[in-house]
Amino acid sequence: MTMQPSLYIDGKWVHAGDGGARDIVNPADSSVVAVVDEATAADASAAVAAARTAFDSGPWPHTPIAERAAVLDRIADLLARDRDELARIETLDTGKTLRESHIDIDDVISVFRYYANLAAVEADRIVDVGDPTVISRVVREPVGVCVLIAPWNYPLLQIAWKIAPALAAGCTMVAKPSEVTPLSTIVLVRLAEEAGVPAGVLNLIQASGAAVGAALTDTPDVDLISFTGGAATGTSIARTAAAHATRVALELGGKNPHIVFADTDFDIAVDRVLTGVFMHSGQVCSSGTRLIIEESIADDFVAALVARAEKIRFGDGLDDASETGPLVSLAHRDKVESYVALGISEGAELVTGGARPTDPKYAAGSFYPPTIFDHCDRSMRVVTEETFGPILTVERFSTEAQAIELGNDTPYGLAAGVRTADPARAERVARALRAGTVWINDFGFYTPAAEWGGFKKSGNGRELGPTGLAEYQEIKHIWNSISPSVAGWFNGE
Ligand code: NAD
Numbered sequence: 001m002t003m004q005p006s007l008y009i010d011g012k013w014v015h016a017g018d019g020g021a022r023d024i025v026n027p028a029d030s031s032v033v034a035v036v037d038e039a040t041a042a043d044a045s046a047a048v049a050a051a052r053t054a055f056d057s058g059p060w061p062h063t064p065i066a067e068r069a070a071v072l073d074r075i076a077d078l079l080a081r082d083r084d085e086l087a088r089i090e091t092l093d094t095g096k097t098l099r100e101s102h103i104d105i106d107d108v109i110s111v112f113r114y115y116a117n118l119a120a121v122e123a124d125r126i127v128d129v130g131d132p133t134v135i136s137r138v139v140r141e142p143v144g145v146c147v148l149i150a151p152w153n154y155p156l157l158q159i160a161w162k163i164a165p166a167l168a169a170g171c172t173m174v175a176k177p178s179e180v181t182p183l184s185t186i187v188l189v190r191l192a193e194e195a196g197v198p199a200g201v202l203n204l205i206q207a208s209g210a211a212v213g214a215a216l217t218d219t220p221d222v223d224l225i226s227f228t229g230g231a232a233t234g235t236s237i238a239r240t241a242a243a244h245a246t247r248v249a250l251e252l253g254g255k256n257p258h259i260v261f262a263d264t265d266f267d268i269a270v271d272r273v274l275t276g277v278f279m280h281s282g283q284v285c286s287s288g289t290r291l292i293i294e295e296s297i298a299d300d301f302v303a304a305l306v307a308r309a310e311k312i313r314f315g316d317g318l319d320d321a322s323e324t325g326p327l328v329s330l331a332h333r334d335k336v337e338s339y340v341a342l343g344i345s346e347g348a349e350l351v352t353g354g355a356r357p358t359d360p361k362y363a364a365g366s367f368y369p370p371t372i373f374d375h376c377d378r379s380m381r382v383v384t385e386e387t388f389g390p391i392l393t394v395e396r397f398s399t400e401a402q403a404i405e406l407g408n409d410t411p412y413g414l415a416a417g418v419r420t421a422d423p424a425r426a427e428r429v430a431r432a433l434r435a436g437t438v439w440i441n442d443f444g445f446y447t448p449a450a451e452w453g454g455f456k457k458s459g460n461g462r463e464l465g466p467t468g469l470a471e472y473q474e475i476k477h478i479w480n481s482i483s484p485s486v487a488g489w490f491n492g493e
Contacts, residue, residue, distance in 0.1 A: 006036040006182065006206050007043055008189050010050035011199025017043050022206070024183060027095035027326040028316040028365045036182050039207040044174070044215035047203035051145045051172040052221045054200025061142045061170040065119050072116035072168055074195035076109045079188070083109075086187055090156055091317040093181045095325035095366070096280050098317060107448075108160040108188075111464070114448035118469055119168035133483035140473040142170035143247065144223030147216045149209075149237075150185070151229040152178035152328050153283045153388075158228045158251075159185050161452075161463045163192070163202065169472035171224075174203045174216060178229075180328060182206045209233060213240075220244045226471065227251070228285075231386075231457055249461035249471050251285070251453060253386040254414030257407040258288035258443060259429065261400075261420035262297045268441075269419050270304045273392075276417065276443035278312060278370045281324050282390040283332075285458075286415035288443055290383060292406045295396045302374050302394055306352045309370040309392075314357075316365070326365040327389060333366040336389030340371055343382035348373035348393065378409055386412070400425060404432045413455025417443040436462070 003021060005013040020038035025031065039047075055061055060068070079086065087101035094101075127136040148162040155177055166173050177185040189204045205212055217225055217240045225241050227234050228251040241248045258276055260269050276288030293301055317325035327333045333356075340354050353371030356362075368390055376383045376393040383393045397403040407416055407429075416435040420426050430438040436453045439445065446452055446464065453462035461471055 003035045003037070006186050006204070007039055007047070008193070008202070008204035009043065009047045010054075010203065011193075016040055022179060024093060025329070026092050027328055027330075028318070030330070030364045030366075033092045034183055036186070036206050038179070039205045039212055041212055041215040044205050044207070044212035045219075047174040047205050048145065048147070048216065048219060048221050050200045050203050051174050054198065055142070055145050055172040058172070058198060058200055060172060060198055060201045063170065068168060068170060069116040069120040071196050072112045072119070072164060075192055076112035076116070078191040078195055079105060079109045079112065082187065082191065086156065086184055088318070089183045089187060091325070093183045094152065094155060094328055095317050097322050097325050098320070100280060101317070104154060104157045108156050111160050111448045112164045115164040115168040115469060118466065127477075129479070133481060135480040135482060137478045137480070139476050139478060140169075140470075141476055143472050143474050144171060145221060146171045146173040146224045146226060146472065147222050148173055148175045149216070149225070149227045149229065150175070150177050152181040153280065153285070155181040156184040156188060160188065161468070162226045162228075163188070165463075165469045166226075166472045167192075167197065167202070169469060171472050172201045174205055176205045176207070176212065176216060179206065179208045213237070217241055217246075218243070222246055224249065224472065226461075234459065249463075250459035251461075251463060252414075252457060252459040253388070253412060254285045254287070254454065254458050255290060255384065255386050255410045255412045256286055256288050256415045256417070256435070257290045257292050257410070257433070258417040259292045259403045259407055259419065260294065260297075260301065261403070261418075261422070261425070262294040263421040264419040264441070265421070266297070266301070266304070270301065270308060272419070272443050274305060274308050277392045278309065278324060278390050279444065281314070281327055281368065283328060283388055284444075286437065286444065288417055289387065289392060290410075291392055291394045292403055293394060293396055294403075295398050298394070298396045302351060302372070305392070306372060309352050309372060312370050314367055314369065315361075324390075326367045328366070330366045332388070333368050336368055336387060336391065339382055339385070339387040339389065339391060343373045343376075343380065343391070343393070346380040346382060348380055348382055349375045353390070378406070384410060400429065404429055408432070408434050411457040414453075414458035415439070
């Protein structure tokens with residue numbers, strides 16, 4: 001397979017310094033769909049150096065906000081132009097259905113548009129210090145060189161949530177997508193180049209974390225690391241960055257409760273619980289993997305869920321008939337399978353799924369069926385740890401207080417849902433849940449204008465919304481005396 005250079009350093013597409021490369025595999029059939037460069041630590045350091053120079057002496061941080069916003073808008077236009085091709089690439093790389101990939105690309109377009117608009121209306125703040133001879137202003141400046149590290153489940157979306165505000169703020173950056181799913185980010189960087197992002201501002205490194213992690217994070221040349229991925233990786237990066245007092249923003253995992261009260265609309269709840277956990281085969285950080293259900297309807301609810309789960313059509317994401325695709329890789333399927341075995345050994349009751357599909361048409365791919373465990377409790381690791389696959393665990397409650405206690409009894413705090421016909425209860429529960437996003441009578445939605453991120457072990461900082469831009473900004477207070485005078489404090493000779 002001929003390989004185009006896939007590292008972008010200082011405005012040039014280059015191969016890895018040692019010629020290293022990696023096969024990129026379609027998880028639906030294990031075929032190789034592309035070969036990309038596998039960067040060395042020296043390549044990663046060259047990318048950081050290019051971003052440093054572009055920040056310290058390039059035009060981008062000082063380019064008027066309106067011009068930077070116009071570049072973001074052009075990127076959005078180009079993404080819209082290449083939407084279908086990008087969606088196909090995302091599906092080939094991740095296995096998700098084309099329908100999901102199209103939704104992702106549309107969301108990416110919105111995020112570029114949102115930050116183009118937000119950056120353009122940002123204003124300095126004048127502060128009244130009580131002295132007419134002083135002009136006091138609080139201004140926002142780009143934080144500097146950013147390292148942007150993304151996971152494989154929403155490759156383009158997650159990197160776009162970082163690149164768009166970083167560009168809007170005037171930062172320079174090195175983007176590193178997951179080594180498992182690099183393809184759509186290569187296209188995005190090509191589009192950014194076409195849209196007029198200057199050389200050195202947006203650099204692209206492809207490699208595993210083991211190969212380039214230290215070069216990207218253990219360096220005083222980086223001002224911010226924005227990381228989305230697993231909790232173990234994120235906390236280890238934070239420890240490394242602490243040695244340089246580098247700012248770190250972490251978007252980590254989740255183990256998200258979906259609380260269902262008996263007074264809710266039964267059929268809608270079944271449908272939304274099903275979608276909330278099995279969409280993208282559960283490989284979603286905000287997936288509703290813990291059903292917490294009121295005892296009085298639990299048996300009927302689980303039976304209805306099982307009936308619906310068994311009808312989910314999984315298959316190749318390029319096939320329009322597929323409702324969900326394979327897991328991202330054979331290795332990831334092994335991990336999911338090990339959680340299923342763990343759940344069984346812990347005494348959870350397997351009510352559907354729990355074994356690889358036997359149909360030969362699934363043999364070469366990393367498919368795994370929707371799996372439900374009933375009668376679970378918090379002593380089980382399948383309930384407390386992120387499985388990141390199509391596994392739903394069911395716990396039961398009798399009172400509102402129990403529901404809240406169960407919902408909060410997790411080290412994570414990314415997202416949660418509550419379903420009830422009682423608006424006052426919905427509001428009480430939503431406020432009591434320690435999670436960055438709470439959905440009332442809905443699940444899974446977000447908008448570029450509202451912040452996204454986690455409480456507790458799900459991370460720190462926020463993406464999206466005005467806070468998502470502020471992550472990429474330093475705040476500076478400028479105190480300007482327009483009538484300088486002596487202080488009159490030390491009066492000695
Ligand atoms: P991961 O932690 O294995 O990898 C994430 C990224 O970090 C990859 O690009 C990887 O190459 C890189 N990496 C690994 N080690 C590194 C190191 N030492 N230094 C620098 N970079 C390193 O996660 P994953 O398996 O790709 O993604 C799944 C995880 O991501 C799940 O835990 C999921 O919940 C989380 N996630 C969170 C959100 C959110 O918004 N909170 C969104 C999507 C995914």
